[in-house]
Amino acid sequence: MSRRGTGDGAESADHAGSGDWARYWRDPDRPLEAMHAHFERHVFHPHSHDAYSFAVTESGAQRFTCRGAGHTSAAGMVMAFNPDDPHDGESASEPGFTYRIMHIGPDVVREVLDDVTDGRGAMPLFDRPVVDDPVLARALRRLHPALVGAADPLVREERLSAAVEAMVRRNARRGAGPSGPRELPVGAQTRAARRARDLLTVSWDQPLTAQDLAAAAGCSRFALYRAFRAEYGMAPSDFQRLLRLRRARALLTAGHGAAEAATAAGFADQAHFHRWFVRCFGITPGTFRRAAAAAGPPAAP
Incomplete structure:
Protein backbone atom coordinates (compact mmCIF):
# COMPACT_ATOMS: atom_id res chain seq x y z
CA MET A 1 0.00 0.00 0.00
CA SER A 2 1.22 3.47 -0.83
CA ARG A 3 0.08 6.74 0.69
CA ARG A 4 0.30 10.28 -0.57
CA GLY A 5 -1.04 13.54 0.76
CA THR A 6 -3.38 15.91 -0.99
CA GLY A 7 -4.05 19.50 -0.19
CA ASP A 8 -6.89 18.61 2.13
CA GLY A 9 -6.57 14.99 3.12
CA ALA A 10 -4.63 11.78 2.80
CA GLU A 11 -5.03 9.26 0.01
CA SER A 12 -3.78 5.68 0.00
CA ALA A 13 -3.63 3.14 -2.80
CA ASP A 14 -3.99 -0.60 -2.37
CA HIS A 15 -3.24 -3.01 -5.22
CA ALA A 16 -4.34 -6.45 -4.08
CA GLY A 17 -3.44 -8.31 -7.25
CA SER A 18 -5.78 -10.28 -9.54
CA GLY A 19 -6.89 -7.02 -11.11
CA ASP A 20 -8.26 -5.60 -7.86
CA TRP A 21 -7.22 -2.08 -6.83
CA ALA A 22 -8.49 0.66 -4.56
CA ARG A 23 -7.58 4.27 -3.81
CA TYR A 24 -8.90 5.71 -0.56
CA TRP A 25 -9.06 9.28 0.74
CA ARG A 26 -10.06 10.72 4.11
CA ASP A 27 -10.69 14.32 5.15
CA PRO A 28 -8.59 15.24 8.20
CA ASP A 29 -11.19 17.60 9.66
CA ARG A 30 -14.64 16.24 8.86
CA PRO A 31 -16.28 12.80 8.54
CA LEU A 32 -15.80 12.59 4.79
CA GLU A 33 -14.20 9.63 3.02
CA ALA A 34 -14.01 8.54 -0.60
CA MET A 35 -12.82 5.47 -2.50
CA HIS A 36 -12.29 4.71 -6.17
CA ALA A 37 -11.91 0.97 -6.71
CA HIS A 38 -12.09 -1.95 -9.11
CA PHE A 39 -12.87 -5.41 -7.74
CA GLU A 40 -12.97 -8.69 -9.60
CA ARG A 41 -12.47 -11.25 -6.82
CA HIS A 42 -12.91 -9.32 -3.61
CA VAL A 43 -16.01 -10.22 -1.59
CA PHE A 44 -17.20 -7.79 1.08
CA HIS A 45 -18.19 -9.43 4.35
CA PRO A 46 -21.45 -8.03 5.79
CA HIS A 47 -20.64 -4.69 7.40
CA SER A 48 -22.01 -1.18 7.90
CA HIS A 49 -20.75 2.40 8.19
CA ASP A 50 -21.54 5.14 10.70
CA ALA A 51 -22.13 7.50 7.76
CA TYR A 52 -24.34 7.88 4.72
CA SER A 53 -22.66 6.02 1.85
CA PHE A 54 -23.34 7.01 -1.75
CA ALA A 55 -21.69 5.12 -4.60
CA VAL A 56 -21.90 5.36 -8.37
CA THR A 57 -21.03 2.30 -10.46
CA GLU A 58 -18.82 3.20 -13.41
CA SER A 59 -18.49 -0.17 -15.15
CA GLY A 60 -19.55 -3.76 -14.65
CA ALA A 61 -22.04 -4.61 -11.93
CA GLN A 62 -22.01 -5.25 -8.19
CA ARG A 63 -24.51 -7.44 -6.38
CA PHE A 64 -25.15 -7.19 -2.68
CA THR A 65 -27.63 -7.95 0.07
CA CYS A 66 -29.12 -5.11 2.11
CA ARG A 67 -32.17 -5.06 4.40
CA GLY A 68 -32.94 -8.68 3.70
CA ALA A 69 -33.08 -8.46 -0.10
CA GLY A 70 -30.69 -8.85 -3.01
CA HIS A 71 -29.80 -5.91 -5.24
CA THR A 72 -27.62 -5.23 -8.27
CA SER A 73 -26.02 -1.93 -9.24
CA ALA A 74 -25.01 -1.77 -12.91
CA ALA A 75 -23.04 0.94 -14.71
CA GLY A 76 -24.58 4.38 -14.16
CA MET A 77 -26.63 3.35 -11.14
CA VAL A 78 -26.26 4.72 -7.61
CA MET A 79 -26.13 2.84 -4.32
CA ARG A 100 -16.68 5.51 -6.68
CA ILE A 101 -18.08 5.60 -3.15
CA MET A 102 -18.30 8.49 -0.70
CA HIS A 103 -19.01 8.19 3.02
CA ILE A 104 -20.58 11.39 4.38
CA GLY A 105 -21.08 11.75 8.12
CA PRO A 106 -24.58 12.59 9.41
CA ASP A 107 -23.27 15.87 10.83
CA VAL A 112 -25.90 20.97 4.25
CA LEU A 113 -29.62 20.48 4.85
CA ASP A 114 -29.78 23.15 7.55
CA ASP A 115 -28.12 25.58 5.18
CA VAL A 116 -30.72 24.79 2.51
CA THR A 117 -33.83 24.84 4.70
CA ASP A 118 -32.92 26.81 7.84
CA GLY A 119 -33.14 23.72 10.03
CA ARG A 120 -36.71 22.85 9.06
CA GLY A 121 -36.04 19.34 7.79
CA ALA A 122 -35.61 15.89 9.27
CA MET A 123 -32.66 13.65 8.55
CA PRO A 124 -33.21 11.67 5.34
CA LEU A 125 -33.75 7.94 5.05
CA PHE A 126 -33.29 6.00 1.83
CA ASP A 127 -35.67 3.10 1.17
CA ARG A 128 -34.04 1.98 -2.06
CA PRO A 129 -30.41 0.83 -1.83
CA VAL A 130 -30.13 1.16 -5.64
CA VAL A 131 -31.52 4.04 -7.72
CA ASP A 132 -31.28 4.77 -11.42
CA ASP A 133 -30.87 8.54 -11.40
CA PRO A 134 -28.55 10.12 -14.01
CA LEU A 140 -21.55 12.14 -7.35
CA ARG A 141 -19.08 11.80 -10.22
CA ARG A 142 -18.38 15.54 -9.90
CA LEU A 143 -18.07 15.41 -6.12
CA HIS A 144 -15.56 12.58 -5.92
CA PRO A 145 -12.62 14.27 -7.73
CA ALA A 146 -13.33 17.50 -5.87
CA LEU A 147 -12.87 15.65 -2.59
CA VAL A 148 -9.79 13.60 -3.42
CA GLY A 149 -8.00 16.26 -5.47
CA ALA A 150 -6.62 19.57 -4.30
CA ALA A 151 -9.78 21.42 -5.36
CA ASP A 152 -10.51 24.91 -4.10
CA PRO A 153 -12.72 25.01 -0.99
CA LEU A 154 -15.51 26.69 -2.95
CA VAL A 155 -15.59 23.87 -5.49
CA ARG A 156 -15.71 21.17 -2.81
CA GLU A 157 -18.53 22.83 -0.87
CA GLU A 158 -20.62 23.54 -3.96
CA ARG A 159 -20.35 19.99 -5.22
CA LEU A 160 -20.96 18.50 -1.78
CA SER A 161 -24.12 20.59 -1.39
CA ARG A 173 -38.30 9.13 1.93
CA ARG A 174 -37.95 11.83 4.56
CA GLY A 175 -36.00 14.84 3.39
CA ALA A 176 -35.29 18.49 3.75
CA GLY A 177 -38.74 19.68 4.79
CA PRO A 178 -41.96 20.54 2.95
CA SER A 179 -41.26 24.23 2.51
CA GLY A 180 -38.45 23.80 0.03
CA PRO A 181 -35.17 25.72 -0.12
CA ARG A 182 -34.86 29.24 1.17
CA GLU A 183 -34.83 31.92 -1.50
CA LEU A 184 -33.95 35.60 -1.23
CA PRO A 185 -36.21 38.36 -2.57
CA VAL A 186 -34.98 39.76 -5.89
CA GLY A 187 -33.46 42.93 -4.42
CA ALA A 188 -31.75 41.08 -1.58
CA GLN A 189 -30.55 38.45 -4.05
CA THR A 190 -28.82 41.10 -6.17
CA ARG A 191 -27.18 42.73 -3.14
CA ALA A 192 -25.95 39.39 -1.79
CA ALA A 193 -24.49 38.37 -5.15
CA ARG A 194 -22.68 41.70 -5.55
CA ARG A 195 -21.18 41.53 -2.07
CA ALA A 196 -19.85 38.06 -2.80
CA ARG A 197 -18.50 39.18 -6.17
CA ASP A 198 -16.72 42.11 -4.51
CA LEU A 199 -15.02 39.75 -2.04
CA LEU A 200 -14.02 37.35 -4.80
CA THR A 201 -12.61 40.22 -6.87
CA VAL A 202 -10.38 41.62 -4.13
CA SER A 203 -9.38 38.20 -2.77
CA TRP A 204 -9.17 36.17 -5.98
CA ASP A 205 -5.86 34.61 -4.90
CA GLN A 206 -7.11 33.55 -1.44
CA PRO A 207 -8.61 30.14 -0.53
CA LEU A 208 -12.07 31.51 0.22
CA THR A 209 -14.72 29.16 1.56
CA ALA A 210 -18.45 29.11 0.95
CA GLN A 211 -18.93 30.37 4.49
CA ASP A 212 -16.62 33.34 3.82
CA LEU A 213 -18.82 34.39 0.91
CA ALA A 214 -22.05 33.79 2.81
CA ALA A 215 -20.83 35.93 5.71
CA ALA A 216 -19.93 38.75 3.33
CA ALA A 217 -23.29 38.45 1.56
CA GLY A 218 -25.32 38.25 4.77
CA CYS A 219 -27.20 35.05 3.93
CA SER A 220 -26.83 31.28 3.96
CA ARG A 221 -24.35 29.50 1.71
CA PHE A 222 -27.11 27.89 -0.30
CA ALA A 223 -29.03 31.16 -0.74
CA LEU A 224 -25.83 32.88 -1.83
CA TYR A 225 -25.07 30.14 -4.36
CA ARG A 226 -28.55 30.48 -5.88
CA ALA A 227 -28.34 34.28 -5.89
CA PHE A 228 -24.90 34.34 -7.51
CA ARG A 229 -25.94 31.97 -10.29
CA ALA A 230 -29.09 33.98 -10.93
CA GLU A 231 -27.18 37.27 -11.08
CA TYR A 232 -24.00 36.25 -12.94
CA GLY A 233 -24.85 32.97 -14.68
CA MET A 234 -22.17 30.93 -12.97
CA ALA A 235 -21.24 29.51 -9.58
CA PRO A 236 -18.94 31.51 -7.27
CA SER A 237 -16.18 28.94 -7.80
CA ASP A 238 -16.43 29.41 -11.59
CA PHE A 239 -16.11 33.19 -11.18
CA GLN A 240 -13.12 32.73 -8.87
CA ARG A 241 -11.45 30.51 -11.46
CA LEU A 242 -12.21 33.01 -14.22
CA LEU A 243 -10.48 35.77 -12.24
CA ARG A 244 -7.44 33.55 -11.84
CA LEU A 245 -7.43 32.73 -15.54
CA ARG A 246 -7.55 36.43 -16.38
CA ARG A 247 -4.58 37.04 -14.09
CA ALA A 248 -2.70 34.20 -15.76
CA ARG A 249 -3.43 35.65 -19.21
CA ALA A 250 -1.94 38.96 -18.10
CA LEU A 251 1.18 37.18 -16.89
CA LEU A 252 1.51 35.21 -20.13
CA THR A 253 1.13 38.43 -22.12
CA ALA A 254 3.93 39.94 -20.03
CA GLY A 255 6.23 37.08 -21.05
CA HIS A 256 5.98 34.76 -18.07
CA GLY A 257 6.02 31.01 -18.67
CA ALA A 258 2.97 28.82 -18.20
CA ALA A 259 4.25 27.17 -15.02
CA GLU A 260 5.06 30.52 -13.44
CA ALA A 261 1.70 31.97 -14.48
CA ALA A 262 -0.16 28.97 -13.08
CA THR A 263 1.51 29.28 -9.69
CA ALA A 264 1.19 33.06 -9.48
CA ALA A 265 -2.49 32.92 -10.46
CA GLY A 266 -3.32 30.48 -7.69
CA PHE A 267 -3.77 27.19 -9.56
CA ALA A 268 -2.92 23.95 -7.75
CA ASP A 269 -0.61 22.80 -10.55
CA GLN A 270 0.21 23.44 -14.19
CA ALA A 271 -1.96 20.55 -15.44
CA HIS A 272 -5.01 21.99 -13.69
CA PHE A 273 -4.26 25.42 -15.12
CA HIS A 274 -3.72 24.03 -18.64
CA ARG A 275 -6.98 22.07 -18.58
CA TRP A 276 -9.10 25.04 -17.52
CA PHE A 277 -7.33 27.47 -19.87
CA VAL A 278 -8.21 25.24 -22.82
CA ARG A 279 -11.78 24.71 -21.60
CA CYS A 280 -12.43 28.43 -21.27
CA PHE A 281 -10.42 29.90 -24.15
CA GLY A 282 -10.10 27.05 -26.66
CA ILE A 283 -6.31 27.30 -26.95
CA THR A 284 -3.39 26.22 -24.80
CA PRO A 285 -1.48 28.66 -22.58
CA GLY A 286 1.56 28.13 -24.82
CA THR A 287 -0.36 29.10 -27.96
CA PHE A 288 -1.70 32.20 -26.25
CA ARG A 289 1.76 33.19 -24.99
CA ARG A 290 3.35 32.81 -28.45
CA ALA A 291 0.60 34.90 -30.05
CA ALA A 292 1.02 37.57 -27.41
CA ALA A 293 4.78 37.64 -27.95
CA ALA A 294 4.35 37.94 -31.74
CA ALA A 295 1.93 40.82 -31.33
CA GLY A 296 4.36 42.74 -29.15
CA PRO A 297 3.50 45.06 -26.25
CA PRO A 298 0.18 46.91 -26.42
CA ALA A 299 0.30 50.38 -27.93
CA ALA A 300 0.42 53.31 -25.54
CA PRO A 301 -2.89 55.17 -25.19
Missing part, protein backbone atom coordinates in the same frame (compact mmCIF):
# COMPACT_ATOMS: atom_id res chain seq x y z
CA ALA A 80 -27.42 4.60 -1.19
CA PHE A 81 -26.88 3.27 2.33
CA ASN A 82 -28.18 4.85 5.52
CA PRO A 83 -25.88 4.91 8.55
CA ASP A 84 -25.65 1.42 10.10
CA ASP A 85 -27.23 -0.30 7.08
CA PRO A 86 -25.64 -3.80 6.97
CA HIS A 87 -24.61 -4.88 3.48
CA ASP A 88 -22.13 -7.12 1.68
CA GLY A 89 -20.99 -7.04 -1.94
CA GLU A 90 -19.22 -8.79 -4.81
CA SER A 91 -18.85 -8.59 -8.55
CA ALA A 92 -21.87 -9.65 -10.59
CA SER A 93 -19.91 -9.90 -13.84
CA GLU A 94 -16.74 -11.64 -14.99
CA PRO A 95 -14.73 -8.44 -15.71
CA GLY A 96 -15.47 -7.11 -12.22
CA PHE A 97 -16.86 -3.70 -11.40
CA THR A 98 -15.47 -0.19 -10.91
CA TYR A 99 -17.14 2.32 -8.64
CA VAL A 108 -22.09 16.95 7.38
CA VAL A 109 -25.43 16.00 5.80
CA ARG A 110 -27.25 17.90 8.54
CA GLU A 111 -25.04 20.95 7.96
CA VAL A 135 -28.73 13.55 -12.33
CA LEU A 136 -27.57 12.13 -9.01
CA ALA A 137 -24.93 9.94 -10.67
CA ARG A 138 -23.46 13.01 -12.35
CA ALA A 139 -23.46 14.94 -9.06
CA ALA A 162 -25.29 19.67 -4.91
CA ALA A 163 -24.78 15.94 -4.31
CA VAL A 164 -26.50 15.89 -0.92
CA GLU A 165 -29.41 17.98 -2.17
CA ALA A 166 -29.84 15.77 -5.26
CA MET A 167 -29.75 12.65 -3.11
CA VAL A 168 -32.25 13.93 -0.56
CA ARG A 169 -34.73 15.74 -2.77
CA ARG A 170 -34.85 13.11 -5.49
CA ASN A 171 -34.55 9.85 -3.56
CA ALA A 172 -35.09 10.20 0.20
Whole structure:
Protein backbone atom coordinates (compact mmCIF):
# COMPACT_ATOMS: atom_id res chain seq x y z
CA MET A 1 0.00 0.00 0.00
CA SER A 2 1.22 3.47 -0.83
CA ARG A 3 0.08 6.74 0.69
CA ARG A 4 0.30 10.28 -0.57
CA GLY A 5 -1.04 13.54 0.76
CA THR A 6 -3.38 15.91 -0.99
CA GLY A 7 -4.05 19.50 -0.19
CA ASP A 8 -6.89 18.61 2.13
CA GLY A 9 -6.57 14.99 3.12
CA ALA A 10 -4.63 11.78 2.80
CA GLU A 11 -5.03 9.26 0.01
CA SER A 12 -3.78 5.68 0.00
CA ALA A 13 -3.63 3.14 -2.80
CA ASP A 14 -3.99 -0.60 -2.37
CA HIS A 15 -3.24 -3.01 -5.22
CA ALA A 16 -4.34 -6.45 -4.08
CA GLY A 17 -3.44 -8.31 -7.25
CA SER A 18 -5.78 -10.28 -9.54
CA GLY A 19 -6.89 -7.02 -11.11
CA ASP A 20 -8.26 -5.60 -7.86
CA TRP A 21 -7.22 -2.08 -6.83
CA ALA A 22 -8.49 0.66 -4.56
CA ARG A 23 -7.58 4.27 -3.81
CA TYR A 24 -8.90 5.71 -0.56
CA TRP A 25 -9.06 9.28 0.74
CA ARG A 26 -10.06 10.72 4.11
CA ASP A 27 -10.69 14.32 5.15
CA PRO A 28 -8.59 15.24 8.20
CA ASP A 29 -11.19 17.60 9.66
CA ARG A 30 -14.64 16.24 8.86
CA PRO A 31 -16.28 12.80 8.54
CA LEU A 32 -15.80 12.59 4.79
CA GLU A 33 -14.20 9.63 3.02
CA ALA A 34 -14.01 8.54 -0.60
CA MET A 35 -12.82 5.47 -2.50
CA HIS A 36 -12.29 4.71 -6.17
CA ALA A 37 -11.91 0.97 -6.71
CA HIS A 38 -12.09 -1.95 -9.11
CA PHE A 39 -12.87 -5.41 -7.74
CA GLU A 40 -12.97 -8.69 -9.60
CA ARG A 41 -12.47 -11.25 -6.82
CA HIS A 42 -12.91 -9.32 -3.61
CA VAL A 43 -16.01 -10.22 -1.59
CA PHE A 44 -17.20 -7.79 1.08
CA HIS A 45 -18.19 -9.43 4.35
CA PRO A 46 -21.45 -8.03 5.79
CA HIS A 47 -20.64 -4.69 7.40
CA SER A 48 -22.01 -1.18 7.90
CA HIS A 49 -20.75 2.40 8.19
CA ASP A 50 -21.54 5.14 10.70
CA ALA A 51 -22.13 7.50 7.76
CA TYR A 52 -24.34 7.88 4.72
CA SER A 53 -22.66 6.02 1.85
CA PHE A 54 -23.34 7.01 -1.75
CA ALA A 55 -21.69 5.12 -4.60
CA VAL A 56 -21.90 5.36 -8.37
CA THR A 57 -21.03 2.30 -10.46
CA GLU A 58 -18.82 3.20 -13.41
CA SER A 59 -18.49 -0.17 -15.15
CA GLY A 60 -19.55 -3.76 -14.65
CA ALA A 61 -22.04 -4.61 -11.93
CA GLN A 62 -22.01 -5.25 -8.19
CA ARG A 63 -24.51 -7.44 -6.38
CA PHE A 64 -25.15 -7.19 -2.68
CA THR A 65 -27.63 -7.95 0.07
CA CYS A 66 -29.12 -5.11 2.11
CA ARG A 67 -32.17 -5.06 4.40
CA GLY A 68 -32.94 -8.68 3.70
CA ALA A 69 -33.08 -8.46 -0.10
CA GLY A 70 -30.69 -8.85 -3.01
CA HIS A 71 -29.80 -5.91 -5.24
CA THR A 72 -27.62 -5.23 -8.27
CA SER A 73 -26.02 -1.93 -9.24
CA ALA A 74 -25.01 -1.77 -12.91
CA ALA A 75 -23.04 0.94 -14.71
CA GLY A 76 -24.58 4.38 -14.16
CA MET A 77 -26.63 3.35 -11.14
CA VAL A 78 -26.26 4.72 -7.61
CA MET A 79 -26.13 2.84 -4.32
CA ALA A 80 -27.42 4.60 -1.19
CA PHE A 81 -26.88 3.27 2.33
CA ASN A 82 -28.18 4.85 5.52
CA PRO A 83 -25.88 4.91 8.55
CA ASP A 84 -25.65 1.42 10.10
CA ASP A 85 -27.23 -0.30 7.08
CA PRO A 86 -25.64 -3.80 6.97
CA HIS A 87 -24.61 -4.88 3.48
CA ASP A 88 -22.13 -7.12 1.68
CA GLY A 89 -20.99 -7.04 -1.94
CA GLU A 90 -19.22 -8.79 -4.81
CA SER A 91 -18.85 -8.59 -8.55
CA ALA A 92 -21.87 -9.65 -10.59
CA SER A 93 -19.91 -9.90 -13.84
CA GLU A 94 -16.74 -11.64 -14.99
CA PRO A 95 -14.73 -8.44 -15.71
CA GLY A 96 -15.47 -7.11 -12.22
CA PHE A 97 -16.86 -3.70 -11.40
CA THR A 98 -15.47 -0.19 -10.91
CA TYR A 99 -17.14 2.32 -8.64
CA ARG A 100 -16.68 5.51 -6.68
CA ILE A 101 -18.08 5.60 -3.15
CA MET A 102 -18.30 8.49 -0.70
CA HIS A 103 -19.01 8.19 3.02
CA ILE A 104 -20.58 11.39 4.38
CA GLY A 105 -21.08 11.75 8.12
CA PRO A 106 -24.58 12.59 9.41
CA ASP A 107 -23.27 15.87 10.83
CA VAL A 108 -22.09 16.95 7.38
CA VAL A 109 -25.43 16.00 5.80
CA ARG A 110 -27.25 17.90 8.54
CA GLU A 111 -25.04 20.95 7.96
CA VAL A 112 -25.90 20.97 4.25
CA LEU A 113 -29.62 20.48 4.85
CA ASP A 114 -29.78 23.15 7.55
CA ASP A 115 -28.12 25.58 5.18
CA VAL A 116 -30.72 24.79 2.51
CA THR A 117 -33.83 24.84 4.70
CA ASP A 118 -32.92 26.81 7.84
CA GLY A 119 -33.14 23.72 10.03
CA ARG A 120 -36.71 22.85 9.06
CA GLY A 121 -36.04 19.34 7.79
CA ALA A 122 -35.61 15.89 9.27
CA MET A 123 -32.66 13.65 8.55
CA PRO A 124 -33.21 11.67 5.34
CA LEU A 125 -33.75 7.94 5.05
CA PHE A 126 -33.29 6.00 1.83
CA ASP A 127 -35.67 3.10 1.17
CA ARG A 128 -34.04 1.98 -2.06
CA PRO A 129 -30.41 0.83 -1.83
CA VAL A 130 -30.13 1.16 -5.64
CA VAL A 131 -31.52 4.04 -7.72
CA ASP A 132 -31.28 4.77 -11.42
CA ASP A 133 -30.87 8.54 -11.40
CA PRO A 134 -28.55 10.12 -14.01
CA VAL A 135 -28.73 13.55 -12.33
CA LEU A 136 -27.57 12.13 -9.01
CA ALA A 137 -24.93 9.94 -10.67
CA ARG A 138 -23.46 13.01 -12.35
CA ALA A 139 -23.46 14.94 -9.06
CA LEU A 140 -21.55 12.14 -7.35
CA ARG A 141 -19.08 11.80 -10.22
CA ARG A 142 -18.38 15.54 -9.90
CA LEU A 143 -18.07 15.41 -6.12
CA HIS A 144 -15.56 12.58 -5.92
CA PRO A 145 -12.62 14.27 -7.73
CA ALA A 146 -13.33 17.50 -5.87
CA LEU A 147 -12.87 15.65 -2.59
CA VAL A 148 -9.79 13.60 -3.42
CA GLY A 149 -8.00 16.26 -5.47
CA ALA A 150 -6.62 19.57 -4.30
CA ALA A 151 -9.78 21.42 -5.36
CA ASP A 152 -10.51 24.91 -4.10
CA PRO A 153 -12.72 25.01 -0.99
CA LEU A 154 -15.51 26.69 -2.95
CA VAL A 155 -15.59 23.87 -5.49
CA ARG A 156 -15.71 21.17 -2.81
CA GLU A 157 -18.53 22.83 -0.87
CA GLU A 158 -20.62 23.54 -3.96
CA ARG A 159 -20.35 19.99 -5.22
CA LEU A 160 -20.96 18.50 -1.78
CA SER A 161 -24.12 20.59 -1.39
CA ALA A 162 -25.29 19.67 -4.91
CA ALA A 163 -24.78 15.94 -4.31
CA VAL A 164 -26.50 15.89 -0.92
CA GLU A 165 -29.41 17.98 -2.17
CA ALA A 166 -29.84 15.77 -5.26
CA MET A 167 -29.75 12.65 -3.11
CA VAL A 168 -32.25 13.93 -0.56
CA ARG A 169 -34.73 15.74 -2.77
CA ARG A 170 -34.85 13.11 -5.49
CA ASN A 171 -34.55 9.85 -3.56
CA ALA A 172 -35.09 10.20 0.20
CA ARG A 173 -38.30 9.13 1.93
CA ARG A 174 -37.95 11.83 4.56
CA GLY A 175 -36.00 14.84 3.39
CA ALA A 176 -35.29 18.49 3.75
CA GLY A 177 -38.74 19.68 4.79
CA PRO A 178 -41.96 20.54 2.95
CA SER A 179 -41.26 24.23 2.51
CA GLY A 180 -38.45 23.80 0.03
CA PRO A 181 -35.17 25.72 -0.12
CA ARG A 182 -34.86 29.24 1.17
CA GLU A 183 -34.83 31.92 -1.50
CA LEU A 184 -33.95 35.60 -1.23
CA PRO A 185 -36.21 38.36 -2.57
CA VAL A 186 -34.98 39.76 -5.89
CA GLY A 187 -33.46 42.93 -4.42
CA ALA A 188 -31.75 41.08 -1.58
CA GLN A 189 -30.55 38.45 -4.05
CA THR A 190 -28.82 41.10 -6.17
CA ARG A 191 -27.18 42.73 -3.14
CA ALA A 192 -25.95 39.39 -1.79
CA ALA A 193 -24.49 38.37 -5.15
CA ARG A 194 -22.68 41.70 -5.55
CA ARG A 195 -21.18 41.53 -2.07
CA ALA A 196 -19.85 38.06 -2.80
CA ARG A 197 -18.50 39.18 -6.17
CA ASP A 198 -16.72 42.11 -4.51
CA LEU A 199 -15.02 39.75 -2.04
CA LEU A 200 -14.02 37.35 -4.80
CA THR A 201 -12.61 40.22 -6.87
CA VAL A 202 -10.38 41.62 -4.13
CA SER A 203 -9.38 38.20 -2.77
CA TRP A 204 -9.17 36.17 -5.98
CA ASP A 205 -5.86 34.61 -4.90
CA GLN A 206 -7.11 33.55 -1.44
CA PRO A 207 -8.61 30.14 -0.53
CA LEU A 208 -12.07 31.51 0.22
CA THR A 209 -14.72 29.16 1.56
CA ALA A 210 -18.45 29.11 0.95
CA GLN A 211 -18.93 30.37 4.49
CA ASP A 212 -16.62 33.34 3.82
CA LEU A 213 -18.82 34.39 0.91
CA ALA A 214 -22.05 33.79 2.81
CA ALA A 215 -20.83 35.93 5.71
CA ALA A 216 -19.93 38.75 3.33
CA ALA A 217 -23.29 38.45 1.56
CA GLY A 218 -25.32 38.25 4.77
CA CYS A 219 -27.20 35.05 3.93
CA SER A 220 -26.83 31.28 3.96
CA ARG A 221 -24.35 29.50 1.71
CA PHE A 222 -27.11 27.89 -0.30
CA ALA A 223 -29.03 31.16 -0.74
CA LEU A 224 -25.83 32.88 -1.83
CA TYR A 225 -25.07 30.14 -4.36
CA ARG A 226 -28.55 30.48 -5.88
CA ALA A 227 -28.34 34.28 -5.89
CA PHE A 228 -24.90 34.34 -7.51
CA ARG A 229 -25.94 31.97 -10.29
CA ALA A 230 -29.09 33.98 -10.93
CA GLU A 231 -27.18 37.27 -11.08
CA TYR A 232 -24.00 36.25 -12.94
CA GLY A 233 -24.85 32.97 -14.68
CA MET A 234 -22.17 30.93 -12.97
CA ALA A 235 -21.24 29.51 -9.58
CA PRO A 236 -18.94 31.51 -7.27
CA SER A 237 -16.18 28.94 -7.80
CA ASP A 238 -16.43 29.41 -11.59
CA PHE A 239 -16.11 33.19 -11.18
CA GLN A 240 -13.12 32.73 -8.87
CA ARG A 241 -11.45 30.51 -11.46
CA LEU A 242 -12.21 33.01 -14.22
CA LEU A 243 -10.48 35.77 -12.24
CA ARG A 244 -7.44 33.55 -11.84
CA LEU A 245 -7.43 32.73 -15.54
CA ARG A 246 -7.55 36.43 -16.38
CA ARG A 247 -4.58 37.04 -14.09
CA ALA A 248 -2.70 34.20 -15.76
CA ARG A 249 -3.43 35.65 -19.21
CA ALA A 250 -1.94 38.96 -18.10
CA LEU A 251 1.18 37.18 -16.89
CA LEU A 252 1.51 35.21 -20.13
CA THR A 253 1.13 38.43 -22.12
CA ALA A 254 3.93 39.94 -20.03
CA GLY A 255 6.23 37.08 -21.05
CA HIS A 256 5.98 34.76 -18.07
CA GLY A 257 6.02 31.01 -18.67
CA ALA A 258 2.97 28.82 -18.20
CA ALA A 259 4.25 27.17 -15.02
CA GLU A 260 5.06 30.52 -13.44
CA ALA A 261 1.70 31.97 -14.48
CA ALA A 262 -0.16 28.97 -13.08
CA THR A 263 1.51 29.28 -9.69
CA ALA A 264 1.19 33.06 -9.48
CA ALA A 265 -2.49 32.92 -10.46
CA GLY A 266 -3.32 30.48 -7.69
CA PHE A 267 -3.77 27.19 -9.56
CA ALA A 268 -2.92 23.95 -7.75
CA ASP A 269 -0.61 22.80 -10.55
CA GLN A 270 0.21 23.44 -14.19
CA ALA A 271 -1.96 20.55 -15.44
CA HIS A 272 -5.01 21.99 -13.69
CA PHE A 273 -4.26 25.42 -15.12
CA HIS A 274 -3.72 24.03 -18.64
CA ARG A 275 -6.98 22.07 -18.58
CA TRP A 276 -9.10 25.04 -17.52
CA PHE A 277 -7.33 27.47 -19.87
CA VAL A 278 -8.21 25.24 -22.82
CA ARG A 279 -11.78 24.71 -21.60
CA CYS A 280 -12.43 28.43 -21.27
CA PHE A 281 -10.42 29.90 -24.15
CA GLY A 282 -10.10 27.05 -26.66
CA ILE A 283 -6.31 27.30 -26.95
CA THR A 284 -3.39 26.22 -24.80
CA PRO A 285 -1.48 28.66 -22.58
CA GLY A 286 1.56 28.13 -24.82
CA THR A 287 -0.36 29.10 -27.96
CA PHE A 288 -1.70 32.20 -26.25
CA ARG A 289 1.76 33.19 -24.99
CA ARG A 290 3.35 32.81 -28.45
CA ALA A 291 0.60 34.90 -30.05
CA ALA A 292 1.02 37.57 -27.41
CA ALA A 293 4.78 37.64 -27.95
CA ALA A 294 4.35 37.94 -31.74
CA ALA A 295 1.93 40.82 -31.33
CA GLY A 296 4.36 42.74 -29.15
CA PRO A 297 3.50 45.06 -26.25
CA PRO A 298 0.18 46.91 -26.42
CA ALA A 299 0.30 50.38 -27.93
CA ALA A 300 0.42 53.31 -25.54
CA PRO A 301 -2.89 55.17 -25.19
